[in-house]
Amino acid sequence: MLDSVGFIxxxxxxxxxxxxxxxxxxxxxxxxxxxxxxWQPSLDRxxxxxxxxxxxxxxxxxxSKTAIILAVKPNIIxxxxxxxxxxxxxxxxxxxxxxxxxxxxxxxAAGVTLSTLQSYLPGRRVIRVMPNTxxxxxxxxxxxxxxxxxxxxxxxxxxxIFGSVGLAxxxxxxxxxxxxxxxxxxxxxxxxxxxxxxxGGVRVGLPRAVATKLAAxxxxxxxxxxxxxxxxxxxxxxxVTSPGGTTIAGVEALERGSFRATTISAVKAATKRSLxxxxxxxxxxxxxxxxx
Amino acid sequence: xxxxxxxxxxxxxxxxxxxxxxxxxxxKPSLDLxxxxxxxxxxxxxKxxxxAKTAVILAVKPHIIxxxxxxxxxxxxxxxxxxAAGVTLGTLEANLPGRRVVRVMPNTxxxxxxxxxxxxxxxxANESDxxxxxxIFGSVGLAxxxxxxxxxxxxxxxxxxxxxxxxxxxxxxxGGVRAGLPRNVSTQLAAxxxxxxxxxxxxxxxxxxxxxxxVTSPGGTTIAGVEALEKGSFRSxxxxxVMATTRRSLxxxxxxxxxxQHKYNL
Numbered sequence: 266m267l268d269s270v271g272f273i274x275x276x277x278x279x280x281x282x283x284x285x286x287x288x289x290x291x292x293x294x295x296x297x298x299x300x301x302x303x304w305q306p307s308l309d310r311x312x313x314x315x316x317x318x319x320x321x322x323x324x325x326x327x328x329s330k331t332a333i334i335l336a337v338k339p340n341i342i343x344x345x346x347x348x349x350x351x352x353x354x355x356x357x358x359x360x361x362x363x364x365x366x367x368x369x370x371x372x373x374a375a376g377v378t379l380s381t382l383q384s385y386l387p388g389r390r391v392i393r394v395m396p397n398t399x400x401x402x403x404x405x406x407x408x409x410x411x412x413x414x415x416x417x418x419x420x421x422x423x424x425x426i427f428g429s430v431g432l433a434x435x436x437x438x439x440x441x442x443x444x445x446x447x448x449x450x451x452x453x454x455x456x457x458x459x460x461x462x463x464x465g466g467v468r469v470g471l472p473r474a475v476a477t478k479l480a481a482x483x484x485x486x487x488x489x490x491x492x493x494x495x496x497x498x499x500x501x502x503x504x505v506t507s508p509g510g511t512t513i514a515g516v517e518a519l520e521r522g523s524f525r526a527t528t529i530s531a532v533k534a535a536t537k538r539s540l541x542x543x544x545x546x547x548x549x550x551x552x553x554x555x556x557x
Numbered sequence: 558x559x560x561x562x563x564x565x566x567x568x569x570x571x572x573x574x575x576x577x578x579x580x581x582x583x584x585k586p587s588l589d590l591x592x593x594x595x596x597x598x599x600x601x602x603x604k605x606x607x608x609a610k611t612a613v614i615l616a617v618k619p620h621i622i623x624x625x626x627x628x629x630x631x632x633x634x635x636x637x638x639x640x641a642a643g644v645t646l647g648t649l650e651a652n653l654p655g656r657r658v659v660r661v662m663p664n665t666x667x668x669x670x671x672x673x674x675x676x677x678x679x680x681x682a683n684e685s686d687x688x689x690x691x692x693i694f695g696s697v698g699l700a701x702x703x704x705x706x707x708x709x710x711x712x713x714x715x716x717x718x719x720x721x722x723x724x725x726x727x728x729x730x731x732g733g734v735r736a737g738l739p740r741n742v743s744t745q746l747a748a749x750x751x752x753x754x755x756x757x758x759x760x761x762x763x764x765x766x767x768x769x770x771x772v773t774s775p776g777g778t779t780i781a782g783v784e785a786l787e788k789g790s791f792r793s794x795x796x797x798x799v800m801a802t803t804r805r806s807l808x809x810x811x812x813x814x815x816x817x818q819h820k821y822n823l
Binding site: 471 | 664665666668669671672673675698699701703706707709710711712713714715716717718719720721722723724725726727728729730731732733735736737738742743744745746747748749750751752753754755756757758759760761764765766768769771772773777778779780781782783784785786788789790791792793794795796797798799800801802803804805806809821823
């Protein structure tokens with residue numbers, strides 16, 4: 266159970282997180298959540314649901330004891346952090362805040378490193394999260410990395426928040442680009458897959474609406490089997506491929522088309538691009554150290 | 558499958574009590590398992606037919622359908638629902654003269670209540686039979702009605718589809734490991750990503766291409782991944798898998814090579 270949580274930025278992701286916290290009863294009351302944004306319609310939408318809203322970041326800092334989530338674009342992170350440093354915190358004095366006290370700061374801004382965050386927020390405990398779009402339907406896959414001052418109880422706070430909108434896994438910061446390659450960018454690969462599965466269905470005679478629904482539900486159900494049974498996907502594949510049957514014919518076609526190799530190449534390409542955009546890894550290191 | 562359907566109906570309260578379900582099997586351990594959950598475990602098919610007023614589901618292997626139909630034909634007039642792959646409505650109706658029948662192609666995730674099923678109504682089946690099938694198969698996932706001639710196509714997409722997804726998840730996980738992630742983290746993130754993205758398509762009803770546009774920012778990481786998929790003819794390969802599976806389903810169903818080629822264009 267968390268005490269009070271703040272969001273700087275009340276856009277789609279923040280909104281999904283706020284709603285998730287309530288839906289999973291991680292926060293009992295919407296008034297324990299405060300959010301800020303420059304865009305009034307976002308604030309109005311939040312206010313309608315009972316969250317506290319503000320056009321300035323001070324109020325968020327004052328009200329939030331447990332954590333403050335930075336849900337703004339990377340290019341305004343610095344400004345926001347400066348507001349946090351100059352704001353009076355929730356129940357702590359400024360001195361204490363700059364020595365590991367105060368609310369945990371959680372950033373979901375892509376590519377903004379812990380080192381950068383720490384430099385803007387000296388003495389504060391920070392965590393960096395890479396969530397993904399299905400956060401919007403409460404089925405996110407997120408990776409997160411702890412800053413050097415973050416504690417075990419901070420780990421529990423992040424798990425509680427991001428666990429209320431899906432799955433959250435801790436990784437070393439240097440692996441967040443790889444997380445981007447798999448789960449950050451992964452939804453797009455899945456959309457392509459579902460579109461193609463539906464096209465396949467239409468190619469063999471199904472009406473489009475039927476094909477797309479069956480395709481999407483098939484993908485959801487099979488993924489759920491992997492998650493719930495904990496079995497190796499290869500083992501699950503063995504379990505549904507009867508001798509000389511229909512399914513193994515489909516598997517053969519995928520293998521012939523290097524389906525899996527292509528998927529791996531997509532993860533590599535997205536990871537490589539993430540490293541490039543991050544700007545902290547040289548192209549030589551991307552090549553030699555990361556082997557991408 | 559039968560077990561999953563029974564449990565699904567109770568979980569979704571399609572039936573008020575487990576005692577409203579009767580099942581038969583020659584394998585005692587299956588019966589014991591069913592009895593433990595409060596279902597009526599019968600040693601004969603006759604008993605099942607006597608107890609089942611609404612519907613009787615045939616959940617046996619295709620080669621024993623004919624035998625089972627003899628027992629069913631002799632008792633009652635409940636809707637008969639077959640999930641036996643490749644056994645046509647024509648065959649079922651021939652073995653169950655005068656009975657209302659429905660043929661369903663479910664899929665493996667039925668076992669966890671997330672099936673994708675296609676079904677086709679027999680000649681005598683009516684509106685209320687359609688609802689019965691929707692209720693039963695809707696309690697374990699999604700069920701969609703199709704023309705019987707499209708059940709091979711349904712096999713190609715949702716019947717065999719789970720295997721394609723298992724391969725996809727394994728490859729996504731391999732990609733993550735290739736990029737440095739520990740295996741267990743990679744597989745969990747991969748599977749959850751696939752689940753979540755599919756859920757987005759289902760919940761928003763938005764075209765997958767539009768959803769893809771929504772997550773590909775200019776010059777970003779995601780479009781780089783999409784480019785790699787396109788370079789590898791990813792979508793074309795998936796289409797070819799659906800075609801190969803559908804073709805095989807038609808072959809197993811006894812459709813002539815000429816018809817498969819000219820009528821079905823496969």
